[in-house]
Structures are given as C-alpha cells and as structure tokens.
Amino acid sequence: MTDPENDATPELTVIVPVFNESENLRPLVERLVPALACVGSFEVIFVDDGSNDDTMAALRALNAADPRLRGLSFSRNFGKEVAIAAGVDAARGRGAVIMDADLQHPPEAIAAFVARWREGYQNIYGVRRSRDTDTAARRWLTDRFYHLFGAFGEIELPKGAGDFRLLDRKALDALKGLRERARFSKGLYAWIGFKSIGVPFEVAERHSGVSKFSYRKLTRFAFDGIVSFTTVPLRAWTYVGAVIAALALLNAVYYVLETLIWGVSVPGFASLIVSIMFFAGVQLISLGVLGEYIGRVFAEVKGRPLYVVAEKIGDPEHRASLSPGEKA
Ligand code: UDP
Ligand code: MG
Secondary structure, eight states: OOOGGGTOSOSEEEEEEESSOHHHHHHHHHHHHHHGGGSSOEEEEEEEOSOSSSHHHHHHHHHHHOTTEEEEEESSOOOHHHHHHHHHHHOOSSEEEEOOSSSOSOGGGHHHHHHHHHTTOSEEEEEESOOTTSOHHHHHHHHHHHHHHHHHOSSOOOTTEEEEEEEEHHHHHHHHTOOOSSOOHHHHHHHHOOSEEEEEEOOOOOSSSOOSOOHHHHHHHHHHHHHHHOOHHHHHHHHHHHHHHHHHHHHHHHHHHHHHHHOOOOOOSHHHHHHHHHHHHHHHHHHHHHHHHHHHHHHHHHTOOSOOEEEEESOTTHHHHSOHHHHO
C-alpha cells in the first residue's frame, strides 16, 4: 500500500478529535505545524465528531492550503473516544500523537515525546503538571474515580496521564485490535502495555469555547471506565448476599430460641418495613449493576461498526482506505 510519490508513510501522524472547534483549528495549526519540525514528515488527521458549526469548512480550507492536513467526518457525534479510534484507524505514520483541538495540549511538547520515542519508548504519555484549569468539583470527582479504579480496576492507570500521548506503530496496531464499543481510552492505552514513560507538560487554558464534557457525560464515561475494566461490582453482590443470608439465618435462630424461652411475642412493625425497604433497595442496586454489564454485552453482540464516516478530506489513499464492502 506504500506509495512513495504520496509519501504514504509519514514519520508521524497527529490525531485530533474535533467537536465544534472551528475557532480553534487555525490557531492550533499555526502552532502545530512549526512544532512538527522535529520529525522528518508528518500528517495531521482531524476527526470531526459530528460538529454542527463550520468545522468542516475550516478543515477543507486547511487541506487546500496544506495537503498534509487531512480530515474525516462522522455522520453524527460518536464521542471523543470513538473519534480517537477512527484517527488511529486512518493513521499511516510510523507513530502517532493524539491531542485535543482546544490547545490545552501544547504542540511544543511533542518534541519531547519524539525524543523519548527515538530512545525506544513506544507508549509515551503526557503527564499534567497541574490541574488548575479544571474546576475544584471536577478535580475532586476525578480523584474519587482514580481511587475507585485503583481499588477495583484490573490494570493500573498512571496518575495524571490523559489522551495526549505518542504511540509507536506497534502500539497503534495493538490499539486497532481493541474494537470494544464502550471505550475508555486511558484504560486501553494502559492495557496494551509496551515500553511506556511519562513526560510532564503544562496544561493550558482552553483557547476558545467551553469544555464539551458535561458532568453527565463524565459520569457516563467513569461508569464505562469501571465496567469495562473490572467485574468486581458484579461479583461483590455474591458476598453481600452471603452476608445478608447469614445474618437472616442468625436472626431466625434467635427468634426460635426467643419463642421457646419466652413464648410468642408481637414484634414491632417499623423494623419490618425498614428491612423490606432496605433489601428491596439492595436487590434493585444489584439488578442495576447486572444491567450495566448486560447493556454492554448487548452493545458488543450487535456488532455494529464503531463509527460511520460521512466524508473524507484530502485522502490520497481514498480507494485503499475504503472498507471491503465499499470497494466492491
Ligand atoms: N471532543 C470530541 N467529541 C466529543 C467531545 C469532545 O471529539 O463528543 C473533542 C474536543 O473537540 C476536544 C477534545 O475532544 O478536541 C477534548 O474535549 P474538551 O476540551 O471539551 O474536554 P476537556 O478538556 O474539558 O476534558
Ligand atoms: Mg479541553
């Protein structure tokens, strides 16, 4: 598939998920292209995650001015994690950097990633020096999440690491093999392994616009993270059930003895109501946990593609990158 005339294998691909960031694209490119002087050749793939502003027009203009800047648009919003997956699928580089479009990830840090890459590291992740740009509430919730994940998760997440990173071709190919729908990228990067190292960087304020992640979206994402990397919540109910059953048995023994010794008494009704409500709650929670997992099993079983591409901008290998069905 290599086409020397098109320079089909650039040294580095930069993958940028974009959702309503038209204001940020030009300032990003103005800093990114000079910062990429540290590599021999590069391509930038903007994955438009179903934006409803003029992001696509901005991408077309960028591609017309510089064919190394390519674009890909989804038919609707599939979420940042899926946009990253599409970028990884489309990347042709011998390595790829993943970064946000809002200039919170400074392009100048890429040189430090590349230096580590040349030393032989394959999974180089940016570590945020401070988190001052997040609200206190978000920082607190993030800490709680990491705590929970650390206690339950079957893999270890490096602290302060996010999506800003450089992955070698080997790591990219491994990542391509993980087609799960509930994608928790931070977990996937850790899961694939490879020689990893953190490189500190300073997070900047968002260049323009507001964060695209509401607390609702973040909560959903946190659930995905826990549920796709541990089955402890599923198994925990076995133990909870066993403890409750043992207590019930002890209680029964107590009542039998009580009746034998003091005769029949009329127990209060408040305790009855409280215990019925409590155990109904426990059962509903455990059903909910089952639902979380079954919902994800269902999503996987349907076997739908991860995303639907609406348009490609500046793809020199257009035919080669079409899916087999499209080519026929
Ligand atoms: N993003 C995306 N799809 C979404 C939400 C966000 O592709 O549904 C992109 C967004 O355009 C940005 C990156 O993901 O490039 C990070 O988003 P944002 O800055 O809103 O998140 P935060 O920095 O607050 O975590
Ligand atoms: Mg941001």
